[in-house]
Amino acid sequence: MSTLKKALQRKIEEHRPRTTRLLKEHADVKVGEVTIAQAIGGARGVRCLVTDTSYLDPMEGIRFRGKTIPEVFEALPKVPGAEYPYVEGFWHFILTGDVPTVEQAKEVVEDFKARSQVPKYVFDVIRAMPSDTHPMTMFSAAILSMQRESHFVKAYREGLSKMDFWEPTYEDCCHLLAKLPTIGAYIYRLKFKNGDIIAPDPELDFGGNFAHMMGIERPYDDVARMYFILHSDHESGNVSAHTVHLVGSALSDCYYALSAGINGLAGPLHGLANENVLRWTQDFIAKLGDKDPTEDVIREALWTTLNSGQVIPGYGHAVLRKTDPRYTSQREFCLKNLPDYPLFKVINMIYKVAPDVLMEHGKAKNPWPNVDAHSGVIQWFYGVTEYSFYTVLFGIGRAIGTLANLVWDRALGYPIERPKSLTTAMLEEIASKK
Numbered sequence: 001m002s003t004l005k006k007a008l009q010r011k012i013e014e015h016r017p018r019t020t021r022l023l024k025e026h027a028d029v030k031v032g033e034v035t036i037a038q039a040i041g042g043a044r045g046v047r048c049l050v051t052d053t054s055y056l057d058p059m060e061g062i063r064f065r066g067k068t069i070p071e072v073f074e075a076l077p078k079v080p081g082a083e084y085p086y087v088e089g090f091w092h093f094i095l096t097g098d099v100p101t102v103e104q105a106k107e108v109v110e111d112f113k114a115r116s117q118v119p120k121y122v123f124d125v126i127r128a129m130p131s132d133t134h135p136m137t138m139f140s141a142a143i144l145s146m147q148r149e150s151h152f153v154k155a156y157r158e159g160l161s162k163m164d165f166w167e168p169t170y171e172d173c174c175h176l177l178a179k180l181p182t183i184g185a186y187i188y189r190l191k192f193k194n195g196d197i198i199a200p201d202p203e204l205d206f207g208g209n210f211a212h213m214m215g216i217e218r219p220y221d222d223v224a225r226m227y228f229i230l231h232s233d234h235e236s237g238n239v240s241a242h243t244v245h246l247v248g249s250a251l252s253d254c255y256y257a258l259s260a261g262i263n264g265l266a267g268p269l270h271g272l273a274n275e276n277v278l279r280w281t282q283d284f285i286a287k288l289g290d291k292d293p294t295e296d297v298i299r300e301a302l303w304t305t306l307n308s309g310q311v312i313p314g315y316g317h318a319v320l321r322k323t324d325p326r327y328t329s330q331r332e333f334c335l336k337n338l339p340d341y342p343l344f345k346v347i348n349m350i351y352k353v354a355p356d357v358l359m360e361h362g363k364a365k366n367p368w369p370n371v372d373a374h375s376g377v378i379q380w381f382y383g384v385t386e387y388s389f390y391t392v393l394f395g396i397g398r399a400i401g402t403l404a405n406l407v408w409d410r411a412l413g414y415p416i417e418r419p420k421s422l423t424t425a426m427l428e429e430i431a432s433k434k
């Protein structure tokens with residue numbers, strides 16, 4: 001058994017009694033109440049999920065296993081010559097809560113390499129789709145097509161005990177995750193580089209190999225590591241994470257669950273916002289012609305978008321009430337690596353103007369930028385100008401957090417999810433009694 005799997009097994013055995021005790025001794029303790037606004041309004045703020053891999057504070061932003069983003073980047077072992085950590089080390093960390101040693105991170109690197117070969121039929125599935133198919137559709141279909149590989153399905157059929165569900169789920173999740181960089185890069189090169197596919201390099205780590213297969217020089221390997229870690233986990237209430245958890249709760253395997261989560265990520269109010277930010281910004285620049293952007297023209301363009309009933313992509317959040325630290329982290333990367341890049345200057349100008357515009361508009365509860373407002377500019381700088389691909393990058397990252405959660409869902413035996421519905425008439429009845 002690998003070091004990671006042994007560590008995970010130990011953590012699971014330590015954790016299980018905590019969940020059992022909570023259920024046995026404190027099952028009736030209330031953690032909140034549900035209002036009519038929450039029942040109608042997307043369950044916003046209803047506290048009914050348990051996630052141990054990350055916690056999202058509205059003011060501070062995300063913490064992965066108790067650590068802020070800068071703390072994670074600082075603590076995890078780094079690839080030699082790189083500034084960002086091994087994604088594989090992050091997988092160890094998010095699964096166990098322990099910062100791996102260099103050797104432990106490298107063990108996962110080797111483990112993932114051994115699992116990374118993508119079956120040929122997956123490429124056939126992608127290639128069979130019409131050439132104008134969205135990259136997210138290709139990505140989701142590719143993941144789903146591998147469902148036949150599931151170890152969990154086989155073991156379940158053979159009568160696996162519930163206590164052991166986590167074990168083949170862990171195997172499935174490692175197998176799936178290790179293949180995602182190859183699948184993502186394949187979609188990119190097929191769609192946007194005339195099908196000139198670059199074979200994986202068996203010497204490289206998750207992020208390094210992705211950059212290599214994309215055909216982009218250093219430091220794009222670090223961009224990839226940073227992206228995948230930043231986008232990995234954001235508690236379990238967001239659409240993609242919640243979908244993976246929900247679908248997985250029916251004991252659907254991780255291929256079904258992740259594919260479904262990716263479909264949720266493809267919505268414009270969620271992950272697709274990173275594509276829309278760049279579309280909005282490029283359309284705006286095109287309309288300017290040879291004039292320089294100014295704060296005044298940006299303000300005008302933002303109002304035009306709002307007045308036409310559309311949202312400002314990359315701004316607002318269902319939980320956050322301040323600038324997303326994932327935005328700040330990417331901004332810091334730009335300040336260091338591309339401070340004078342014209343598109344970065346435009347993104348900065350939008351940051352200066354948009355919060356005031358949104359506050360004046362008076363609808364959005366959070367006028368500050370989220371992760372998606374900043375991800376496109378870095379990609380554009382390194383030559384990935386095909387913005388319909390950006391959400392696939394988000395998806396590869398999001399797989400890390402959601403799959404780690406799925407392993408823990410199985411380990412802790414969480415049941416099938418089934419909240420209760422009421423009719424509108426019932427809500428009216430409840431309201432009339434207050």
Ligand code: CMX
Nearest residue numbers: 269270271273311312313314315316317318363364365370
């Ligand atoms: N531009 C314009 N209006 C906005 C807005 C924005 N960026 N953000 C919120 N609003 C509006 C909402 O549409 C809503 O309007 P209605 O009352 O007419 O329905 C009102 O403000 C209240 O919304 P809210 O409570 O502040 O926000 P929600 O929790 O309902 O939605 C989110 C959150 C992210 C979907 C929303 O802020 C939004 O649409 N943002 C733009 C799209 C985006 O960037 N999505 C990516 C989020 C991060 C991610 O998941 O990747």
